[in-house]
Amino acid sequence: MTQSEIHQQAAIPTQDGDHQQHPVRLYIICWGLLFVLSAGSYMVDFMQLQGVLRWSLILIFMTLKAGLIIAVFMHMAWERLALSYAILLPPLFVLMFMAIMMFESDYTVLTRIEEFSP
Amino acid sequence: MQDTPLKQPSATPAPGLQGFVDDWSSDQRTFKKVSWGKAMMWIFLLSDTFVFGCFLIAYMIARSSTVSDWPNASEVFALNIGGTDWPLILIAIMTFVLISSSGTMAMAVTCAYRRARKPTALLMVATAALGATFVGMQVFEWSKLIHEGVRPWANPFGAEQFGGIFFMITGFHGTHVSIGVIFLLIVARKVWNGEFDRDERSWMCSGKGDYEAVEIMGLYWHFVDLVWVFIFAFFYLW
Numbered sequence A: 001m002t003q004s005e006i007h008q009q010a011a012i013p014t015q016d017g018d019h020q021q022h023p024v025r026l027y028i029i030c031w032g033l034l035f036v037l038s039a040g041s042y043m044v045d046f047m048q049l050q051g052v053l054r055w056s057l058i059l060i061f062m063t064l065k066a067g068l069i070i071a072v073f074m075h076m077a078w079e080r081l082a083l084s085y086a087i088l089l090p091p092l093f094v095l096m097f098m099a100i101m102m103f104e105s106d107y108t109v110l111t112r113i114e115e116f117s118p
Numbered sequence B: 001m002q003d004t005p006l007k008q009p010s011a012t013p014a015p016g017l018q019g020f021v022d023d024w025s026s027d028q029r030t031f032k033k034v035s036w037g038k039a040m041m042w043i044f045l046l047s048d049t050f051v052f053g054c055f056l057i058a059y060m061i062a063r064s065s066t067v068s069d070w071p072n073a074s075e076v077f078a079l080n081i082g083g084t085d086w087p088l089i090l091i092a093i094m095t096f097v098l099i100s101s102s103g104t105m106a107m108a109v110t111c112a113y114r115r116a117r118k119p120t121a122l123l124m125v126a127t128a129a130l131g132a133t134f135v136g137m138q139v140f141e142w143s144k145l146i147h148e149g150v151r152p153w154a155n156p157f158g159a160e161q162f163g164g165i166f167f168m169i170t171g172f173h174g175t176h177v178s179i180g181v182i183f184l185l186i187v188a189r190k191v192w193n194g195e196f197d198r199d200e201r202s203w204m205c206s207g208k209g210d211y212e213a214v215e216i217m218g219l220y221w222h223f224v225d226l227v228w229v230f231i232f233a234f235f236y237l238w
Helices: A003-015 A024-046 A051-073 A081-088 A091-116 B016-025 B036-065 B089-113 B117-147 B161-192 B212-237
Strands: B079-081 B084-086
Touching (some): A024 A051, A024 B089, A051 B089, A091 B036, B036 B212, B079 B089, B089 B117, B089 B212, B117 B212, B161 B212
Antiparallel strands (some): B079 B084
16 A cells, blocks of 8 residues: 555545534533623622632633633534643643742742842 | 555544544554644644743742732723723723634634635634734733833832733734734635635645635634633733
């Protein structure tokens, strides 16, 4: 079998149009939910909530919105796991980096207070 | 040229975790049932995730390691409408504009699956218009802040790093939106002219009825919205 034949064979499933057809209703619901969640996160600021309640609400609304956009609008929910994992797992390194830098900046601010305060 | 694959690609790859292992250990290609254009757009978006991730981490470091007070975004971005101060109102409107544009883009992609030429093009133009509105509001916000004396090196509200971080992050995001608007218009024009319905190949189209360029464009556009979700949460609300 020649290379080109193999490529043709491999390309068949995509050219067949393995296109996902979803009901428009699903997108409308997702759209509406995004609006509600955005309004919710704006209300967090409008009502001047403070402390842990504020931070947890911001993070909850953010995660839900990001999840809806990735899963429904970007069709990640219907992709094969090979692609989903390849895209969704590497950003965990960003979280790890964030954790490292949190310790680092904690140390920096302590040093600044120690050395530069009058 | 004898080059037999170790494992023939099967027409119906297994689902779930078994499929994950099969795909990654198989010969030829890993991302089955996904075109190269789409796979590469996803990989580009992953790299962009790292770029924005690093910006947000830099912001976190600056904010948590400064000894001076961080400016209160709620007050800095407040607008006086009809005599009352509305906290963060412009940013809230920008968020709704961008989410609306994501909705119209999702509709455009749905229409593209059905190969409905005109609705697809019109919805993409609507998306571009909403994106341009967003950029316009960002220009307004920038000029307002610059007028109030916010500079990358200093500002009248508190910690100096605020200005640099603000211009860097929103500027980079605004650039992404602007590029998205331009490409939306290019693809919309191609759709309107029926270039995806002709039996010829181009760099965006592999043949008659191949509307995948719209879906790939959609991926980019939704990503821009996705990044804004994080900027809104961490920079404006936190």
